[in-house]
Amino acid sequence: MKPTFKTSKNLVLFAGITSLFASAAFAESGDADKGKSVYESTCIYCHGASGKGEIPGVPNFNNADGVLAKSDEELIAAITDGFESPGSAMPMPAKGGNPDLSDEDIVNVLAYIRSEFGS
Ligand code: HEC
Missing domain, CATH: 1.10.760.10 (Cytochrome c-like domain)
Structure with a gap:
């Protein structure tokens, strides 16, 4: 149970960081x-x-x-x-x-x- 929880938490974190980069790239270069x-x-x-x-x-x-x-x-x-x-x-x-x-x-x-x- 514990490893599954850890994986999904990392996934959420990864998705968050990815979307942060995506929006920063958009703001800088149209x-x-x-x-x-x-x-x-x-x-x-x-x-x-x-x-x-x-x-x-x-x-x-x-x-x-x-x-x-x-x-x-x-x-x-x-x-x-x-x-x-x-x-x-x-x-x-x-x-x-x-x-x-x-x-x-x-x-x-x-x-x-x-x-x-x-x-
Ligand atoms: C009706 C005429 C007109 C149209 C249409 C127009 N501009 Fe301008 N633009 C000007 C004038 C005049 C200035 C200079 C204003 C001043 O220095 O007082 C200017 C200045 C600018 C500047 C410099 C601003 C600054 O901070 O020095 C940019 C960037 C710019 N226009 C982009 C655009 C873009 C993008 C569009 C289309 C979406 C556009 N303009 C449409 C007349 C126009």
Whole structure:
């Protein structure tokens, strides 16, 4: 009876640790392929296919010391809640103006931006 109990306890522990790793990996690296379609349906109108920005006031994602130097946490907050830098010509709308975007979409689109434009 005792060994059986021990095994099942270890199994539960193992499952817990595995799911912890899985969620940490998800938070750090979204799916850039899925993020591409989010970018192309919502962000591209202002940020452009090249990531250089189509409108005055939109940052160039390709600058090595530009906005992509910020942390994932900061950028996810900026995308989710909107963002306006001091003296900005134009604010970034929350979720790029698309309220249908999920948290997962935002993690994915950030992964796409980093892989496509990040240096
Ligand atoms: C209506 C135009 C517009 C759309 C659509 C838009 N953005 Fe932006 N975005 C901006 C502007 C303008 C800024 C710069 C704002 C500022 O610096 O005040 C910006 C800034 C950013 C930044 C930098 C934030 C920071 O902390 O410096 C990121 C990242 C970003 N946008 C991602 C996205 C993503 C992802 C999408 C699509 C989900 C998106 N944007 C859609 C206009 C837009």
